[in-house]
Amino acid sequence: MPGWLGVGLAAAFGLVSVHRGLRRDVPGSAMAAGMAVMSLGMAGVGPTFGHGLWWAAGFAAVAVWPLVRPPSGGVCGGPLAHLLGGVAMIYMCVRPTMGGAEAELTADGVTLVHASHHAMAGMGPIDLPGAPMTVPGPLGAMLALFGWALACYFLLGTVTALTRRDTGGAVTAPRLTVLGEAAMGFGTLVMLVGVSA
Secondary structure, rough: OOHHHHHHHHHHHHHHHHHHHHHOOOOHHHHHHHHHHHHHHHHOOOOOOOOOOOHHHHHHHHHHHHHHOOOOOOOOOOOOHHHHHHHHHHHHHHHOOOOOHHHHHHHHHHHHHHHHHHHHOOOOOOOOOOOOOOOOHHHHHHHHHHHHHHHHHHHHHHHHHHHHHHOOOOOOOHHHHHHHHHHHHHHHHHHHHHOOO
């Protein structure tokens, strides 16, 4: 992911984090803040520690928070969108080729893919939105489909947030809330597509 894109996403997520914090949506604010740090790390601009099992565990806790203790003002995008946002972040945290881990896996990944190509015809590397996977075979195909399904969900979520109207044609939420939901959905989509790029 280009540095300017990571900075742009981090700024958007930061603004959403502040907005959600002011609306007393602590889980939504925490999710946006974590995504801001992660987007900087993915772009190579900020810390690269925004991946791995600890970050995945943190995103899992934040993702289920509204299900266990719903905030009084609701959560950004609703509980399902928030939960799937957490799933997308967990997915990117544990990807073997993300961030700093990509350079370490490149040589081994080439060897693994080369060996598997000769062992099982047609079982080469699988592409997940934007980047090659180092997992060959059916597991790689399932991961790729899962990543594309998440990306499609957030694309539809972004469009829905921007076009949601009541039966009279009026916007159903305040403009800042709509923009926040759209920014979170579109930012998650961009991160999924650009993971490990």
